[in-house]
Amino acid sequence: MGPTPLARIDAVKVVEPDGSGAPNSIPVVDLFSGPGGLAEGFAGYRDAAGQPRFRIALSVEMEKSAYRTLLLRAFLRQFSATGFPSEYYDFLNGDEREEPDWAKLHPEQWETACDETRQLTLGTSAATAFLSVRLPQLREQFGDRLVLLGGPPCQSYSLVGRARNAGNADYDASKDGRQLLYQQYVRALRELQPAIAIMENVKGVLSAKHNDKPIFRHILQRLENPGGEKRYGLFALAPPLGDGRCNHKLEPRDYLVRTEDFGIPQSRHRVFVVCVREDLEPAVSADTLARISQRME
Numbered sequence: 001m002g003p004t005p006l007a008r009i010d011a012v013k014v015v016e017p018d019g020s021g022a023p024n025s026i027p028v029v030d031l032f033s034g035p036g037g038l039a040e041g042f043a044g045y046r047d048a049a050g051q052p053r054f055r056i057a058l059s060v061e062m063e064k065s066a067y068r069t070l071l072l073r074a075f076l077r078q079f080s081a082t083g084f085p086s087e088y089y090d091f092l093n094g095d096e097r098e099e100p101d102w103a104k105l106h107p108e109q110w111e112t113a114c115d116e117t118r119q120l121t122l123g124t125s126a127a128t129a130f131l132s133v134r135l136p137q138l139r140e141q142f143g144d145r146l147v148l149l150g151g152p153p154c155q156s157y158s159l160v161g162r163a164r165n166a167g168n169a170d171y172d173a174s175k176d177g178r179q180l181l182y183q184q185y186v187r188a189l190r191e192l193q194p195a196i197a198i199m200e201n202v203k204g205v206l207s208a209k210h211n212d213k214p215i216f217r218h219i220l221q222r223l224e225n226p227g228g229e230k231r232y233g234l235f236a237l238a239p240p241l242g243d244g245r246c247n248h249k250l251e252p253r254d255y256l257v258r259t260e261d262f263g264i265p266q267s268r269h270r271v272f273v274v275c276v277r278e279d280l281e282p283a284v285s286a287d288t289l290a291r292i293s294q295r296m297e
């Protein structure tokens with residue numbers, strides 16, 4: 001008996017809520033996007049009226065396959081309300097061997113997707129030149145009602161990565177450029193002055209050192225004061241003490257979110273720092289603080 005054929009993917013059942021963004025939805029800029037999971041969560045969020053509250057305005061990623069995922073998702077989100085193009089299902093179902101030429105089939109949506117996603121290596125002059133034009137454009141277009149996301153690379157912070165580096169006699173953390181890529185995020189924070197910024201990282205960032213100094217406290221200082229006109233108040237999502245405010249009362253480990261505490265069947269531990277622009281801080285109600293710092297019983 002041969003293998004059981006895979007079920008065909010039914011075009012009608014896989015219709016997502018419209019992720020292309022309502023007119024007043026809040027634009028999101030996602031750096032070090034990977035395949036875009038974090039921003040995808042924002043794009044998928046709906047308010048009580050079922051309207052999308054956020055739309056992805058820009059994603060930047062250097063790695064080709066992750067970038068291709070970003071690009072395809074940016075393209076497909078534009079069809080969310082009506083259902084994805086039939087050629088997409090034909091391709092998934094193996095009816096078409098080659099990925100369809102989306103640029104030919106749906107030029108307008110493809111162009112929008114290409115504009116939203118960029119395959120660039122942050123820290124290079126090409127990426128810096130691009131952002132120095134695009135970030136001011138976004139500010140001009142949307143004002144300061146923006147969200148910045150980003151997970152600067154984790155390989156050199158991750159505990160596995162550090163164990164691997166420790167076995168490499170030639171490895172010198174002070175020369176590892178990946179340790180300093182958070183500076184690209186801080187630079188975007190300074191130039192964009194978003195209302196909110198969220199920095200995500202692996203647990204290893206809490207104990208990582210650069211030039212023998214703990215890097216995480218330094219990152220927190222740079223997020224609080226990225227060097228431009230605006231400062232930021234830093235919040236932890238799930239601090240054990242519960243009041244959500246940092247400002248040196250919380251310890252680095254308080255920024256750690258343990259997914260198993262939130263009913264997720266996975267023990268993934270990630271660091272999240274939520275930066276709220278200081279002029280907006282008074283608007284963050286005690287209710288919200290209680291909610292963002294609450295754990296499941």
Ligand SMILES: C[S@@+](CC[C@H](N)C(=O)[O-])C[C@H]1O[C@@H](n2cnc3c(N)ncnc32)[C@H](O)[C@@H]1O
Pocket residue numbers: 032033034035036037038039060061062063066120121122123150151152153154181200
């Ligand atoms: C931890 S992943 C981000 C995951 C993402 N936030 C998500 O939710 O899917 C970090 C990503 O940063 C990318 N990256 C590393 N260095 C980069 C650089 N200099 N410029 C752009 N992207 C970079 C890596 O290729 C990787 O995909």
